[in-house]
Amino acid sequence: MSFKLNGVEIEDTFAEGFGMWGTRLIITAANRKWADTAATEMTGFATSVIACDCEAGVESQIPPEESPDGRPGTAIMVFGFSAKRLATPLLNRLGQCVLTCPTTAVYNGLPAEMADEMIDVGKSVRFFGDGYQVKMRMGDGWEERQRFWRIPVMEGEFLVEEKVGAKKAVAGGNFLVMGETEAATLEASERAIEAIQKVPYVITPFPGGLCRSGSKVGSTYAFLRASTNTPFCPAIKHSLKDSQVPKGVNSVLEVVLNGLDEASVRKAMGAGIEAATKVEGVKWITAVNFGGKLGKYQIHLKDCVGGG
Amino acid sequence: MKRLTLVPKEVTQIPVEAEVISPKTVAGMSLEEVQRLNVYQGKVRLTLADHFDVSGEVAETPAEQMIVVDGDAPHVKCMGAAMDAGTLVVKGDAGMHTGSQMAGGTLTVEGGAANWAGAEMKGGVLRIEGDAGHLLGAAYRGSSEGMTGGCIVVGGGVGSEAASFMRRGIIVVKGDTAPFTGVHMNGGEILVFGRAGRRLGAQAKGNGGFMACFGGVEELLPTYIYDTTFRPTFMRLYLRQLAETLNVGEALRYLDKPLRRYRGDLAVGGNAEILIAEP
Numbered sequence: 001m002s003f004k005l006n007g008v009e010i011e012d013t014f015a016e017g018f019g020m021w022g023t024r025l026i027i028t029a030a031n032r033k034w035a036d037t038a039a040t041e042m043t044g045f046a047t048s049v050i051a052c053d054c055e056a057g058v059e060s061q062i063p064p065e066e067s068p069d070g071r072p073g074t075a076i077m078v079f080g081f082s083a084k085r086l087a088t089p090l091l092n093r094l095g096q097c098v099l100t101c102p103t104t105a106v107y108n109g110l111p112a113e114m115a116d117e118m119i120d121v122g123k124s125v126r127f128f129g130d131g132y133q134v135k136m137r138m139g140d141g142w143e144e145r146q147r148f149w150r151i152p153v154m155e156g157e158f159l160v161e162e163k164v165g166a167k168k169a170v171a172g173g174n175f176l177v178m179g180e181t182e183a184a185t186l187e188a189s190e191r192a193i194e195a196i197q198k199v200p201y202v203i204t205p206f207p208g209g210l211c212r213s214g215s216k217v218g219s220t221y222a223f224l225r226a227s228t229n230t231p232f233c234p235a236i237k238h239s240l241k242d243s244q245v246p247k248g249v250n251s252v253l254e255v256v257l258n259g260l261d262e263a264s265v266r267k268a269m270g271a272g273i274e275a276a277t278k279v280e281g282v283k284w285i286t287a288v289n290f291g292g293k294l295g296k297y298q299i300h301l302k303d304c305v306g307g308g
Numbered sequence: 309m310k311r312l313t314l315v316p317k318e319v320t321q322i323p324v325e326a327e328v329i330s331p332k333t334v335a336g337m338s339l340e341e342v343q344r345l346n347v348y349q350g351k352v353r354l355t356l357a358d359h360f361d362v363s364g365e366v367a368e369t370p371a372e373q374m375i376v377v378d379g380d381a382p383h384v385k386c387m388g389a390a391m392d393a394g395t396l397v398v399k400g401d402a403g404m405h406t407g408s409q410m411a412g413g414t415l416t417v418e419g420g421a422a423n424w425a426g427a428e429m430k431g432g433v434l435r436i437e438g439d440a441g442h443l444l445g446a447a448y449r450g451s452s453e454g455m456t457g458g459c460i461v462v463g464g465g466v467g468s469e470a471a472s473f474m475r476r477g478i479i480v481v482k483g484d485t486a487p488f489t490g491v492h493m494n495g496g497e498i499l500v501f502g503r504a505g506r507r508l509g510a511q512a513k514g515n516g517g518f519m520a521c522f523g524g525v526e527e528l529l530p531t532y533i534y535d536t537t538f539r540p541t542f543m544r545l546y547l548r549q550l551a552e553t554l555n556v557g558e559a560l561r562y563l564d565k566p567l568r569r570y571r572g573d574l575a576v577g578g579n580a581e582i583l584i585a586e587p
Contacts, residue, residue: 028541069541069544069548070548070563071541071544103541105541135516136516136542137516138545138546138549140431140456140458140476140477140478141412141430141431141456141458141459142431142433142457142458142459142477142478143459143549143553148542150540150542156538156540157540157541159540159541159542
């Protein structure tokens with residue numbers, strides 16, 4: 001079953017999302033270059049928990065007038081299987097990638113009223129100050145109470161908020177862009193990513209937001225728990241009995257999304273699909289699922305694009 | 309918000325002690341009960357109506373109550389003392405202990421305030437548009453903790469020993485400060501946009517507290533040592549908060565100003581910071 005959007009066939013199926021915990025941080029720096037550098041470092045090697053300690057990505061760039069300290073900021077999101085398992089990579093990455101990066105400061109990007117739990121970040125990172133760290137208190141008794149740590153570093157001072165919000169979130173939102181040529185598929189997928197980047201509280205953790213390999217659970221090798229998504233590899237479509245590559249499709253790219261809630265993921269998927277279907281040469285859009293057996297969330301493509 | 313107006317009948321030589329002028333006290337009363345509230349002048353017990361023309365409406369809860377003292381009241385002590393919610397506006401000068409030990413709400417003095425304003429304040433916002441006297445936000449004699457929360461903004465200058473024994477909270481002074489600002493300070497923040505007086509931070513211990521001086525200092529104690537000149541990110545948060553929340557627009561002029569950092573008071577092994585903006 002399928003329906004059409006902008007002349008492109010959309011399979012009437014769903015993406016199977018998983019429950020994870022997500023957090024959102026705002027990294028600011030003296031200029032855009034260093035804010036983005038820190039954010040890129042912090043979210044590196046964090047595409048999938050299949051082999052990474054967390055999933056992470058850049059959510060948005062924050063202009064100076066909207067950032068906590070009036071400097072250019074970059075919002076990033078990090079996902080883990082539990083609040084505790086999120087805290088470890090978060091601290092490791094903050095310590096190694098942001099504290100070390102010139103001029104940066106770190107602020108909570110998920111207010112307590114939106115969060116299910118607050119994770120100690122500054123409270124742990126502060127020990128790097130070796131006893132010279134300074135607790136900074138704001139708003140005591142008259143405004144929203146905020147706590148920070150000032151940690152002396154060779155360049156000056158590293159400022160980090162004491163706690164950051166974390167909440168139960170959704171990972172594994174996805175859709176596949178299937179095109180006539182590699183060029184058309186890539187262009188459509190890039191357009192999809194651009195559209196998704198405008199939706200708050202969503203990241204696309206893979207390189208440039210795209211996963212070209214896809215993956216399926218298991219492999220023919222006993223030692224390998226995930227392998228290339230063979231049913232969607234055009235190069236071997238006639239070598240497989242169960243190939244799902246439609247006729248006329250020669251390239252497939254997967255867009256993978258994590259979001260702080262299901263509605264955000266659905267909205268981002270809808271925006272991405274809508275943008276991808278406007279590119280000439282795109283033939284099909286579908287999504288990856290496991291028959292609903294593994295994931296908590298079923299995000300139907302029809303719901304994402306407003307009913308087709 | 310319901311508004312209760314108190315018009316002072318005269319400025320007396322002997323002060324009037326009127327801690328009853330507080331949303332906390334009047335809320336839930338009838339207008340007649342408010343008029344009959346006790347105030348003291350020396351050893352003489354009088355009623356509020358003896359010193360003020362009382363009119364307007366009384367709210368059920370302190371948070372919904374606004375009290376306006378419509379005129380100069382430099383002889384009236386303890387207005388807003390221990391208030392915890394609501395609004396109190398003094399449309400003129402206020403006497404001693406105004407807003408002392410207040411824990412919440414907003415108290416605005418459109419003129420100046422005498423000594424001990426905001427003493428041992430715990431919360432809320434105290435705005436003094438004119439000058440403040442001595443011992444602003446200070447600890448009462450014998451007490452080891454002064455201000456433990458809240459915010460005081462002074463449009464003019466302040467007298468000596470402001471913020472003595474300060475523990476938490478913030479004091480912003482747009483004008484100059486007299487000697488001994490932040491004496492015995494052990495936390496909290498003081499930001500002075502005028503010139504800071506002598507013996508600033510004497511015997512301050514630190515505990516994360518700082519005194520930021522944007523208009524220079526008269527003289528620094530020799531027990532403060534110079535560390536560095538830098539542009540700390542944390543100061544941007546305070547300056548932006550001042551401009552956006554407290555309407556202290558001049559704060560933004562100092563966003564990118566380098567600050568000279570001094571640490572002390574070494575006389576007591578302190579770790580407080582004095583940050584002085586480069587001219």
